[in-house]
Amino acid sequence: MKVAYVSGNREQLPDPVVPIGLLYVIANTPDRHDKHLIDLCFADDPFNTLESSLNELSPDVVAISMRNIQNNDYSGLSDNIDYYAELVRRARDASGAPVVIGGSGFSVMPEELMERIRPDYGLSGEGEVAFPQLLEVLEGSRQVDTVGALYRFEDDKLLAIPRPPQFIDLNRVIPPDRQQANHRYFADYGIDAIQTKRGCPLRCEYCTYPIIEGRLGRTRDPEEVVDEMFASLEACPDIKHFFIVDSVFNLPKTHAKNVCRELIKRNWEVPWTCYANPLGFDQEFADLAKAAGCAGMEVGSDSGVDSVLERLKKGFTTEHIRKMHDICVTAGIPDCHTLIIGTEGETLDDVQQSLDFLADLDPFSAIIMIWIDDYETMDPAYRAERVSLRKDIEALLRKNQDKFPTWCVPALQINFDEKLFSALRRAGFHGPLWQHVQK
């Protein structure tokens, strides 16, 4: 079949990100299919680009990747749902082909998004096995009810295959081919994404990651991870930084240490950043990471109030956060703590305590996100209630602003806006920009 794979993501903050998920799906679709990528990230008019590319291609299937539902914090809540609904409508009109949607954004709330976006099929979770199976269904060689986590309409009624997504063995997956990606991701922004494992065993109250990639940590062979990094660098010498996209890199710790050891053994020199968690974070890991080129750790600390951490089921306390910070300082690794303030049940007093905690911790950097629930995109009354709380939080942040001149507060555009970011990029800074704001 001729398949048009469409990366719909156009978010430019904090940087455009290479569509590694869709590249995985493409690499793992058997080569007997005729595969074409249409990336709308840098298109002046995404709808025109989509229509003209589909007119030229005449595909049998259009597969759209939806990465983000909303941008969490940047300037309030702007969601992408109408944009994706329009992409689906135009793709169907231009090609006459069935339209499939998948991706992390879609997986977070597939039923609601099926109703709003109206593709022919939706696939929640990993696409490497399920998408080729759906192609077999469309070819007539497989029964539709054998594909896990598939959503579709029959007589306008939404049908969902109840089986959970099949989480796959990562060592049997073909790595993504970056050569197919728009070279601007590397030439203009210099960042590549690498995945060393999927799944997070922790149970933070609000977290959607396990829906996308499961709870069971599935690790890749460290040697293959590092092979992929070298291959990517060889194919795209403009890459200046890698972001390890694992939800939490340092868990399980043995795996993370082994990836670092492999990088050290092979004299890896390009800096990288990862997400890390205070649980299980030890000096040995930090020292290995530093020796392997780690340029920074992003820590989902979330709150500086123990009762809030407990309610969020983070599994760690402010003491763990302090210990992790000390370890990073000893290892010489810049740490950036993200606070997610304004979660359900949190008071303005809690928010103030969190800011005071962070000021006292004095990490290398911090990002303050005000909590936005994905379901606000579905329920205007809920959204209105939350918007009002966010306004109070913003006022409190403004009042405290002098205490944190180098922290990033996206909602208030503090150290987080396109102009600052493009100035830093022009000056030759690569990697997550919190690492450079002080400069």
Ligand code: B12
């Ligand atoms: C790493 C990461 C980042 C890094 C990215 C670094 C980089 N250079 O790539 C940074 C910090 C920059 C970042 C930023 C943002 N992120 Co982010 N990020 C992630 C994270 C942890 C992993 C993403 C990833 O690369 N996964 C690895 C790939 C292989 O998996 P995948 O993309 O999901 O693809 C698989 C499936 O989804 C599916 N699939 C994908 N496409 C398709 C298409 C079809 C047709 C099919 C069938 C299947 C399919 O198959 C793929 C292979 O299995 C996810 C959470 C998570 N655990 O998924 C959040 C996540 C994707 N981010 C999210 C968001 C919102 C953002 C931001 C908008 C805001 C923010 N503050 O986080 C920005 C936007 C950036 C941008 N330009 O788009 C949300 C998106 C959903 C939502 N709620 O809107 C997620 C899910 C986290 C969450 N909050 O729930 N992010």
Ligand code: SF4
């Ligand atoms: S540690 Fe991160 S990925 Fe794991 S459950 Fe908590 S928020 Fe989600």
